[in-house]
Amino acid sequence: MRIDSGSVExxxxxxxxxxxxxxxxxxxxxxxxxxxxxxxxxxxxxxDQVGTGDxxxxxxxxxxxxxxxxxxxxxxxxxxxxxxxxxGAVDWPEQFGGRGLPATFAAALRAAEHEWDLPRRNELFAxxxxxxxxxxxxxxxxxxxxxxxRGLLRTDIMACQLFSEPEAGSDLAAVRTRAVRDGPDxxxxxxxxxxSMAACAQYGxxxxxxxxxxxxxxGLTAFLVPLDLPGVTIRPIRQMTGGAxxxxxxxxxxxxxxxxxxxxxxxxxxxxxxxxxxxxxxxSSLGAGTVDxxxxxxxxxxxxxxxxxxxxxxxxxxxxxxxxxxxxHAAEMRAGLEPGPQGSLGKLAATMNMRRTxxxxxLLLADELIADTGRWGTFAWIEQVLGAPGYxxxxxxxxxxxTIIAERILGMPRG
Amino acid sequence: MADLVxxxxxxxxxxxxxxxxxxxxxxxxxxALEGDGHYDAALWATLTQKLGLAGLSLPERYGGxxxxxxxxxxxxxxxxxxxxxxxxxxxxxxxxxTLLATGDEDVLAEVLPGLSAGxxxxxxxxxxxxxxxxxxxxxxxxxxxxxxxxxxxFVLDGCQADLIIVPAETAETESGVSLFLIDVAAAxxxxxxxxxxxxxSRPQALLDFSATPARLVGDPGAGAVAVRKGVAHTTIALAAxxxxxxxxxxxxxxxxxxxxxxxxxxxxxxxxxKHKCADLLIQVESARTAARYAASVSSxxxxxxxxxAAAALAGAYCSAAFFTVAAENIQIxxxxxxxxxxxxxxxxxxxxxxxxxxxxxxxxxAFLARHLGLSA
Numbered sequence: 001m002r003i004d005s006g007s008v009e010x011x012x013x014x015x016x017x018x019x020x021x022x023x024x025x026x027x028x029x030x031x032x033x034x035x036x037x038x039x040x041x042x043x044x045x046x047x048d049q050v051g052t053g054d055x056x057x058x059x060x061x062x063x064x065x066x067x068x069x070x071x072x073x074x075x076x077x078x079x080x081x082x083x084x085x086x087x088g089a090v091d092w093p094e095q096f097g098g099r100g101l102p103a104t105f106a107a108a109l110r111a112a113e114h115e116w117d118l119p120r121r122n123e124l125f126a127x128x129x130x131x132x133x134x135x136x137x138x139x140x141x142x143x144x145x146x147x148x149x150r151g152l153l154r155t156d157i158m159a160c161q162l163f164s165e166p167e168a169g170s171d172l173a174a175v176r177t178r179a180v181r182d183g184p185d186x187x188x189x190x191x192x193x194x195x196s197m198a199a200c201a202q203y204g205x206x207x208x209x210x211x212x213x214x215x216x217x218x219g220l221t222a223f224l225v226p227l228d229l230p231g232v233t234i235r236p237i238r239q240m241t242g243g244a245x246x247x248x249x250x251x252x253x254x255x256x257x258x259x260x261x262x263x264x265x266x267x268x269x270x271x272x273x274x275x276x277x278x279x280x281x282x283x284s285s286l287g288a289g290t291v292d293x294x295x296x297x298x299x300x301x302x303x304x305x306x307x308x309x310x311x312x313x314x315x316x317x318x319x320x321x322x323x324x325x326x327x328x329h330a331a332e333m334r335a336g337l338e339p340g341p342q343g344s345l346g347k348l349a350a351t352m353n354m355r356r357t358x359x360x361x362x363l364l365l366a367d368e369l370i371a372d373t374g375r376w377g378t379f380a381w382i383e384q385v386l387g388a389p390g391y392x393x394x395x396x397x398x399x400x401x402x403t404i405i406a407e408r409i410l411g412m413p414r415g
Numbered sequence: 416m417a418d419l420v421x422x423x424x425x426x427x428x429x430x431x432x433x434x435x436x437x438x439x440x441x442x443x444x445x446x447a448l449e450g451d452g453h454y455d456a457a458l459w460a461t462l463t464q465k466l467g468l469a470g471l472s473l474p475e476r477y478g479g480x481x482x483x484x485x486x487x488x489x490x491x492x493x494x495x496x497x498x499x500x501x502x503x504x505x506x507x508x509x510x511x512x513t514l515l516a517t518g519d520e521d522v523l524a525e526v527l528p529g530l531s532a533g534x535x536x537x538x539x540x541x542x543x544x545x546x547x548x549x550x551x552x553x554x555x556x557x558x559x560x561x562x563x564x565x566x567x568x569f570v571l572d573g574c575q576a577d578l579i580i581v582p583a584e585t586a587e588t589e590s591g592v593s594l595f596l597i598d599v600a601a602a603x604x605x606x607x608x609x610x611x612x613x614x615x616s617r618p619q620a621l622l623d624f625s626a627t628p629a630r631l632v633g634d635p636g637a638g639a640v641a642v643r644k645g646v647a648h649t650t651i652a653l654a655a656x657x658x659x660x661x662x663x664x665x666x667x668x669x670x671x672x673x674x675x676x677x678x679x680x681x682x683x684x685x686x687x688x689k690h691k692c693a694d695l696l697i698q699v700e701s702a703r704t705a706a707r708y709a710a711s712v713s714s715x716x717x718x719x720x721x722x723x724a725a726a727a728l729a730g731a732y733c734s735a736a737f738f739t740v741a742a743e744n745i746q747i748x749x750x751x752x753x754x755x756x757x758x759x760x761x762x763x764x765x766x767x768x769x770x771x772x773x774x775x776x777x778x779x780x781a782f783l784a785r786h787l788g789l790s791a
Binding site (some may be wrong): 019026027063099295297298303306309310312313316317318320321322324325327328330332345348349399401402403406407409410411412413414415 | 416417665680689694701704784791
């Protein structure tokens with residue numbers, strides 16, 4: 001084929017190819033990682049035994065406060081071990097304890113970890129390591145980067161979001177929590193809501209109104225708020241699943257030094273967008289593995305209706321293509337590159353599949369979904385069915401994601 | 416592990432083809448619709464002689480350039496974007512892949528150089544015709560030669576092909592279906608009739624064989640396997656085309672929605688339109704992934720994934736996605752999109768034809784159900 005050189009045209013989601021990782025590829029990297037796991041005495045998980053053993057397809061972690069704290073402690077210990085051995089933040093530059101590898105390497109390690117008997121990494125870890133650490137790196141002063149980034153990646157510091165408010169949901173820029181300058185400090189007052197696992201965090205990234213006199217997006221400033229300061233009250237909110245991993249966080253004249261302001265005064269909206277883009281990117285793997293569990297269950301039970309078999313295959317197909325698309329997007333994104341609006345695509349695709357998963361399991365289990373027979377792998381699906389609606393709201397509702405995709409990826413006119 | 420990322424060379428190949436096609440191919444698809452359904456011979460000559468497109472991924476020892484099937488998929492993506500009417504799919508994908516699957520060195524050495532050069536066109540007549548007036552094809556030995564009798568329909572490029580590959584049962588062996596090659600230039604008893612088609616840029620024909628001389632290709636009884644493999648590769652190639660077509664339809668819809676004014680503002684500023692386009696982008700992105708995944712699996716035998724499952728995955732997903740986007744493109748355009756003059760229906764026709772040509776989405780999913788162990 002003779003081709004002449006010329007400009008490279010690409011589709012909507014142009015991404016730069018990652019640089020070739022020096023002397024390594026993903027499979028051999030994973031093998032090396034697993035060799036290390038074995039060398040420190042970790043064990044491979046027994047393959048899922050269909051029909052016996054634990055079964056969970058929960059979307060949210062429904063734990064008591066004590067269980068939640070213990071789970072976080074176990075997770076932190078494991079994250080530190082991993083980070084110290086150089087297996088923690090492999091897609092971060094070396095100065096942060098990483099290896100400067102493309103995101104595919106980090107994703108492959110996360111996938112490999114599922115095969116091993118290791119502490120589960122709950123939502124607070126994703127928020128701390130995948131959302132707030134990149135935000136501090138992007139917006140922090142050199143002192144803040146020094147003070148926080150390695151600590152967040154190593155989970156010495158756990159951090160949650162203080163974003164939404166009772167009157168600022170989809171319209172996040174309408175937040176009312178006030179930040180008033182007072183000498184070397186800022187005084188924060190207001191009410192934050194939907195802050196996942198705030199009770200286990202040491203810091204919260206708070207988006208506050210520092211200037212009510214300018215248009216709403218321009219009057220915001222972000223802070224890293226130590227949650228043990230006087231005036232901070234954290235109260236759990238019980239969700240429709242029955243658990244309470246969300247919280248409302250009251251800030252009553254909380255005095256925060258200016259050194260903990262994140263990004264410029266008035267730049268809070270851009271800081272928030274960095275965190276939200278990272279959140280949406282991270283959300284594309286929501287519900288990972290759930291459809292495979294359904295297929296295994298269907299195989300185990302046997303499905304006689306060809307119509308139902310086809311419903312399951314359609315769901316499997318969408319799930320498989322989403323997993324492959326996530327792999328592709330990770331491979332297309334250069335190491336360390338900030339996720340952009342593309343994250344909204346992954347999140348929306350993932351939440352739509354969660355909804356479809358609920359629909360198909362309803363057809364598969366029928367009565368066994370609504371009343372517990374004690375049979376393995378049946379009634380536990382209510383956790384999926386009751387949890388799925390939450391993620392179609394959290395991190396920006398499906399409708400907000402669609403608007404972002406249309407305006408920021410497709411370039412359609414603003415309304 | 417499948418390679419899902421486009422290489423710089425593939426991007427460059429696409430850019431070259433896009434410049435070359437420059438938007439005129441949708442016009443060619445229109446010409447096909449209003450004309451005789453034949454391809455533009457001058458464009459095919461340019462593509463094959465100047466660019467070497469036909470031989471792109473055929474082996475070098477048979478006159479090809481030896482690029483991978485993933486590279487071929489990149490070219491197909493661009494052909495799909497502009498609905499290029501060409502013998503590419505039938506001749507250098509379906510027919511060449513079926514022949515390659517037989518491993519018949521003599522036939523390959525004789526036939527493939529012509530297909531690579533684009534000077535000979537071939538197809539595979541494998542679909543049984545519907546109804547009682549179209550009897551299945553039987554092969555009978557006539558001394559050293561074989562003669563075929565029967566009928567085949569839905570033969571892609573059946574009236575244009577110089578060589579026709581026909582799987583047929585032989586009277587004398589119990590070994591099943593064997594593969595035969597008919598040279599149209601020396602084929603008494605062959606009659607060909609163009610079928611009216613939904614997508615005129617992709618002609619189909621009804622072929623009637625009456626003691627038509629044919630040559631055995633490959634081992635007796637090995638025909639069904641070769642055709643199955645050829646069709647799987649074609650499904651994967653078509654998926655790349657479908658992903659390209661879907662991408663172009665969404666671009667057209669977004670462009671139009673950005674300029675068409677109603678209620679004093681562009682219709683693309685309404686959430687109803689925006690949200691529809693956002694959902695379509697997920698399908699376009701996913702179709703791209705599915706097509707690339709399957710192309711990668713078909714390119715590299717070292718990838719431990721089933722070729723047929725990859726074909727079914729790509730076929731099921733990309734068929735549905737292309738049709739959805741092509742159909743919604745018309746809705747977003749409104750009245751103008753429903754007119755004969757607008758290109759939207761050309762994409763709609765291609766999408767609908769592609770949806771069923773090498774197996775419907777339901778058939779692909781039925782295969783996947785067996786592959787997943789969900790049905791027997």
